[in-house]
Amino acid sequence: MKRLFLILAVAVFAVSSAMAQAVHTPTMGKTGIRLYNHPSHRTEIILPQVKGYNIYKGDFHVHTIYSDGEVTPRERVREAWYDGLDIIALTDHLELRSYEKFMLKAHAPYNPDGKPYEYIRGGAGHKTDPTTPIYCDLDATYEEAVMYKEKENIPVMVVRGTEIWRNARTIGEYNAFFLKDITDVAKPDIIESLKEARKQGAIIIHNHPGWRRNTMDKSPEQEEIYAQKLVDGIEVIGGTGPTLYPQMIDRCVNEKLTIFSNTDTHRTSAQYYPRGGEIFRSMTFIMAKECTEKAIKEALLDRRTIGYAANNLIGEEMWLSEFLNAAVECKVVAETKKGDRTFQLTNHCSVPFVFRRGNTLYTLNPFHSLRVNFGKNKETGVYKTPKFIVENMWTVGDKHPALTIQIDK
Numbered sequence: 001m002k003r004l005f006l007i008l009a010v011a012v013f014a015v016s017s018a019m020a021q022a023v024h025t026p027t028m029g030k031t032g033i034r035l036y037n038h039p040s041h042r043t044e045i046i047l048p049q050v051k052g053y054n055i056y057k058g059d060f061h062v063h064t065i066y067s068d069g070e071v072t073p074r075e076r077v078r079e080a081w082y083d084g085l086d087i088i089a090l091t092d093h094l095e096l097r098s099y100e101k102f103m104l105k106a107h108a109p110y111n112p113d114g115k116p117y118e119y120i121r122g123g124a125g126h127k128t129d130p131t132t133p134i135y136c137d138l139d140a141t142y143e144e145a146v147m148y149k150e151k152e153n154i155p156v157m158v159v160r161g162t163e164i165w166r167n168a169r170t171i172g173e174y175n176a177f178f179l180k181d182i183t184d185v186a187k188p189d190i191i192e193s194l195k196e197a198r199k200q201g202a203i204i205i206h207n208h209p210g211w212r213r214n215t216m217d218k219s220p221e222q223e224e225i226y227a228q229k230l231v232d233g234i235e236v237i238g239g240t241g242p243t244l245y246p247q248m249i250d251r252c253v254n255e256k257l258t259i260f261s262n263t264d265t266h267r268t269s270a271q272y273y274p275r276g277g278e279i280f281r282s283m284t285f286i287m288a289k290e291c292t293e294k295a296i297k298e299a300l301l302d303r304r305t306i307g308y309a310a311n312n313l314i315g316e317e318m319w320l321s322e323f324l325n326a327a328v329e330c331k332v333v334a335e336t337k338k339g340d341r342t343f344q345l346t347n348h349c350s351v352p353f354v355f356r357r358g359n360t361l362y363t364l365n366p367f368h369s370l371r372v373n374f375g376k377n378k379e380t381g382v383y384k385t386p387k388f389i390v391e392n393m394w395t396v397g398d399k400h401p402a403l404t405i406q407i408d409k
């Protein structure tokens with residue numbers, strides 16, 4: 001009993017001294033004591049090199065106060081850095097600008113007659129009217145973000161984009177990014193808008209394809225858009241409560257389109273993904289040589305992506321297997337008397353893996369190791385290599401892939 005108390009006392013001391021480290025040294029000012037100095041904090045998401053490529057982390061769908069978001073462009077840039085991203089595309093709606101009404105009112109005193117311009121609401125959601133007059137400069141979001149990023153030297157690539165939002169039940173929504181001029185994309189006809197985006201060299205993705213729809217089949221309007229080769233990728237995972245559309249993995253593979261996972265965040269990401277939590281914001285992992293516009297565009301068009309959302313990884317089986325094998329080190333550490341081998345698996349990346357073997361689940365947490373035994377193949381007498389169903393990976397056919405982990409040489 002005495003001994004247990006001693007152990008507890010040591011444990012309490014260890015915990016309290018660890019907490020003490022988190023308390024910052026106060027700084028004496030002339031009139032007050034600053035209890036905490038507040039440097040900026042970034043969550044570093046450590047990912048492996050895969051097939052000679054670095055993995056860059058991008059979110060290609062966010063909104064700001066210049067459409068219906070609640071965050072300024074500059075805060076989006078800071079937030080992207082805090083959240084561990086390398087790339088962010090600002091994609092305010094072409095047609096839906098809820099804050100415009102307030103801005104028109106606020107700026108009324110500067111108008112010649114002192115009255116606010118008439119605000120004509122385009123209508124919410126599926127009734128959005130593309131002929132709504134545009135009073136604002138649609139490129140202002142991007143320009144403000146870039147100006148701020150350069151001034152503060154924030155190492156996040158900011159991409160000029162927009163969300164084209166028409167009838168959700170028939171046409172759907174599309175993001176175009178790496179644009180040159182957003183205002184030019186605003187055209188009444190969706191095909192004309194997408195063609196203009198294409199002309200500007202943009203990448204175009206079909207957003208949250210199941211949203212406000214009863215089927216995942218293409219509508220006639222969507223058939224037309226796809227047939228005209230106006231789609232490069234699909235938001236297979238979308239939204240702040242991330243929704244996975246499993247059939248879209250198949251569509252991406254069958255039609256050679258790129259898999260994306262984006263937040264479509266309208267409020268601050270801190271609301272949805274608490275800082276210091278085990279789940280990062282949804283993002284697209286991009287396997288590219290370097291973080292330049294050219295290399296990232298090339299990687300996206302070459303479909304070198306994996307979608308990440310809530311510690312799930314979504315992609316083509318080949319890339320999932322490459323990712324797993326790049327992240328996990330596998331060593332034979334012992335042989336048992338029964339003739340089994342003991343393998344030690346070490347996860348060197350920030351994403352956990354959930355392995356299933358029969359009815360047994362193993363979670364290999366980030367920067368942890370686990371040991372597992374595998375015997376010989378009864379027929380061939382050859383030692384087995386660790387193979388699992390990876391429960392937090394999703395691939396074609398709405399299934400979790402069965403992947404082998406190669407033994408490190």
Ligand SMILES: [Zn+2]
Pocket residue numbers: 061063163264
């Ligand atoms: Zn959106």
